[in-house]
Amino acid sequence: MKSLTSKYGGWAIVTGASSGIGRSFAEQLARAGMNLVLVARSEDALQQTAKELHSRYSVQTRVLALDLSDSIARETLDLETLDLDVGLLINNAALEQRGAFVRHTPNELSDAIEVNVTAPTELGQRFGKRFVNQGRGGIILVSGSIAYQGVPFLANYAATKAHQVILAESLYYELRPHGVDVLGLSPGLTTTPMVGRLEQAIKFSRIGVMQLQPEYVAAVGLRQLGKRPSSVVGAQYKFFAMLTKRLMSRARGAWLFGFLMRIAFADKSLLNPSAEDATSDFKETILLDRSSSRIANRDCELACSK
Numbered sequence: 001m002k003s004l005t006s007k008y009g010g011w012a013i014v015t016g017a018s019s020g021i022g023r024s025f026a027e028q029l030a031r032a033g034m035n036l037v038l039v040a041r042s043e044d045a046l047q048q049t050a051k052e053l054h055s056r057y058s059v060q061t062r063v064l065a066l067d068l069s070d071s072i073a074r075e076t077l078d079l080e081t082l083d084l085d086v087g088l089l090i091n092n093a094a095l096e097q098r099g100a101f102v103r104h105t106p107n108e109l110s111d112a113i114e115v116n117v118t119a120p121t122e123l124g125q126r127f128g129k130r131f132v133n134q135g136r137g138g139i140i141l142v143s144g145s146i147a148y149q150g151v152p153f154l155a156n157y158a159a160t161k162a163h164q165v166i167l168a169e170s171l172y173y174e175l176r177p178h179g180v181d182v183l184g185l186s187p188g189l190t191t192t193p194m195v196g197r198l199e200q201a202i203k204f205s206r207i208g209v210m211q212l213q214p215e216y217v218a219a220v221g222l223r224q225l226g227k228r229p230s231s232v233v234g235a236q237y238k239f240f241a242m243l244t245k246r247l248m249s250r251a252r253g254a255w256l257f258g259f260l261m262r263i264a265f266a267d268k269s270l271l272n273p274s275a276e277d278a279t280s281d282f283k284e285t286i287l288l289d290r291s292s293s294r295i296a297n298r299d300c301e302l303a304c305s306k
Contacts, residue, residue: 004032004222008138009087013037013077013127015068015119016093018045020192021142024218025090026053035060037081040093041067068093069114071122078126087134089127090221091120091164092142096194098201099270101155109156116160121167124182128171131180138181140221141168143230145188145237149244152258153271161186165230172229184230187217188237201267207260210236 012029016022018040026036030053038046043065050061064080066073095115097104120141131137146154147161168184175182189195189204190212204211212234224231232238244253265271 004029004088005034007087007226008034008136009085009134011035011037011081011084011086012088012090013039013081013086014090014092015039015123016142018042018049020092020194021187021190021214021217022090022092023049024214025092025140025221028215028218028222029088029090030057030059033057033059034088035062035084037062037064037077037084037086039064039066039068039077041065068119068123069095069111071118074119074122074126077123086127087131087136088138088140089123090140090142091123092140093119094142094144094161094194096154096157096198098154098157098198100153100273102273103270104156112156112160116157117163120164124167124171128175128180128182132175132178136179137175138183138225139168139171139175140183140185140225141165142221143168143184143186145186145232145234145241147186148232148241149257150250150254151261152254153261153265169229181226182229183221183225185217185221185224186230186232186237186241187220188212188232188234188240190214190217201270202261202264203266204264206264209264210234 012034014022014026014029014036017026017036017038022040026038026049030036036053036059038050038061040046043063046063046065050063053059054061062080062084064077066077068074093115095112097108097112124139124141127137128139131139141164143161143164146158147165149158151158165184165186168182171182189209192214195211217233220231220233232241248256262271
């Protein structure tokens with residue numbers, strides 16, 4: 001941890017930094033002496049995090065309230081950090097979806113793809129290029145153990161997370177000769193606000209799934225960066241990944257996780273592909289949360305154009 005600043009420079013970017021795994025990454029990076037660009041949708045939560053980290057570790061912070069499903073927000077993140085010695089990108093922001101795949105609207109599916117696929121791809125390119133030019137850098141794409149097999153009723157979410165693992169593993173070899181470390185980090189179920197919302201519909205305790213602590217996940221990520229292209233976090237989840245990758249066919253893996261999801265879902269109506277309004281409560285929360293961040297994005301766009 002003490003060598004992070006000497007290896008990657010003075011500044012790190014953390015997306016999804018207001019809570020959960022992203023908040024833990026920010027805490028541990030600040031403890032190591034790195035200044036932070038904190039990115040999430042909620043400006044109030046980010047400002048509180050920035051205040052706490054500055055008070056505790058005397059690091060500099062820059063808060064950017066951005067909705068990374070918006071292409072303008074992704075460009076803004078790049079432009080607003082050009083004046084900083086950024087050497088580390090932690091892409092942690094994510095959007096989950098639960099229930100039968102066809103119940104989701106095209107816009108809902110597209111939103112998840114923008115946040116979970118397009119954003120890490122675009123930010124990986126933007127900052128990866130910057131890191132290559134400066135001859136050093138590091139990128140962690142926070143995926144999930146769900147990425148290693150098809151997971152019925154979490155289909156789009158699992159598919160987007162699989163993209164992050166493949167991207168990270170590929171970039172590990174592409175960028176390493178240029179001094180840039182890349183890691184695809186795949187934690188199992190972790191105690192975060194997003195998982196808390198997910199548990200309103202899915203009772204993971206019914207299938208014996210244990211939850212990890214976000215501090216542990218972040219520590220593993222920083223420890224494994226530069227050592228391997230990808231890492232599954234948690235012994236139980238390493239076993240599941242090995243089981244589905246080496247000991248079972250793809251079809252049997254999908255069947256197994258479909259069976260487990262049917263047990264875990266508390267609201268069985270979400271499994272019905274013909275029902276209406278799959279995730280109304282979840283959608284309302286996300287839309288309300290995004291309204292203020294999209295206004296902030298537009299204000300930032302106007303300010304940047306002046």
